[in-house]
Amino acid sequence: MTVTIYGIGCKSTKKTRQWMIKNKIPFVERNIKEEPLTVLELQDILRMTLEGTDDIMAKKSAPYKSMNLDFDELSLLELLEIVHQHPRLLKSPLIVEGKKLQVGYNEEEIRQFLPRKMRKFQWLQLQWRTSDEM
Structure with a gap:
């Protein structure tokens, strides 16, 4: 399965891209400033969160602060429409693969x-190195 990186071209998005390349993880990247997430895509991402919009909203961002809106008073659909129109309201990057976020x-x-086999292999390598240091 291919990982999707939704980002705004920030330092964290670039680090994510570099990590995927280094670890040979297939991915596609989408600049959400140029191609904002649709309301349906946002709903799909929200289904993967633990805390709903609190997990993905960039509350410290300039757009969030400058809007002078009470985001808690908006309906979910209204909020998602605003996020679609102002993608900088989202934290970046959002990394998605299947049901992982x-x-x-x-x-x-x-x-x-990482594929499970690769995670296990890296864990075994770490264990081997740790036992050699003792």
Whole structure:
């Protein structure tokens, strides 16, 4: 399965791209400033979150602060329409594969996108190195 990286071209998106290349993980990248997520795509991503919109909204971003909206008062559809129109309201990158979602670049969490065999192999290598150091 191919990983999809939704980003705005920020440093974290670039790190994610480099990590995927280094680990030979097939991926497609989509600049959401140029091609915003649709409301349906946003709904699909929300289904994978634990905390709903809180997980994916960039509340510290300039667009979020400048809108002077009470986002909690909006219906979900209204909120998703606004996010579609203003993609910088999203954290970046959003990394998706099947039912897996990672928000932002995190060196430990991104390993979930490695194939299981590769994760096991790396874990065994780590165990082997650790036992040699003792």
